Amino acid sequence: MKLETIDYLAQDSAEKFVKSLRETGFGVLSNHPIDKALVEAIYVEWQAFFNSEEKRNYLFKPETQDGFFPAEISETAKGHTVKDIKEYFHVYPWGRIPDSLRENILTYYKKANTLAQELLGWIEAYAPDDVKAKFSIALPQMIENSQKTLLRVLHYPPMSGDEEMGAIRAAAHEDINLITVLPAANEPGLQVQVKDGSWVDVPSDFGNIIINIGDMLQEASGGYYPSTSHRVINPEGADKTKSRISLPLFLHPNPEVVLSDRYTADSYLMERLRELGVI
């Protein structure tokens, strides 16, 4: 099984994209409106930031969760015991951002949000009527002006050789949010688990944009849109000496949005963060 890259500009792109999401939880788009030069510039300037000690001045605040998360306290995926091999910075427009990095990253945040709203429109348009009827408000509206949408700038450092046994860059997990928008990283490694249980590479040509379903959309659609497990595997050979930067935007609905009979976006998020031991 292979994930097909879909041409955003093709006439049937919306239908094909939604079909791919249904089958794999993932959709990969080429020729989309997000400027490659902007993404490239962000990779370069954030690599320099992660290489510097300045990052320590932005240590995350537990109450607000914005700022720099060092490798020592990095995430352990749900159901795992070994920490991921990564460090990251949580960008919120209301949060702390180094001045020199602010303009590009906030431009990207805005553009990726606009694209996400369009794609949520596709996801809603191609859902069957009984699934559409479950959405408490239109999907694009759920994320409109949401203060909860999180842009995570991830840095996976070169492999040092003394990583903890069994640790990988990102252990298998599902995303909590509605959908995730992720420009292809500057190095490969992202894989998705497909229906037969096997792991498939997500096409990582620079310039592609990758979208995946999160648990909140799975919940809101009564399971029609699957939130699938994905992971980032460790590099081999010469690639071991390379860093990997990636830029997932986790689209979170406004807190009061009703997801299902059981959850609002806020009650769902709080439950998950408690499980992860983050709050």
Ligand SMILES: O=C(O)CCC(=O)C(=O)O
């Ligand atoms: O780095 C990547 O390519 C994916 C990261 C990811 O899945 C996550 O942070 O949730």
Ligand SMILES: [Fe+2]
């Ligand atoms: Fe993820």
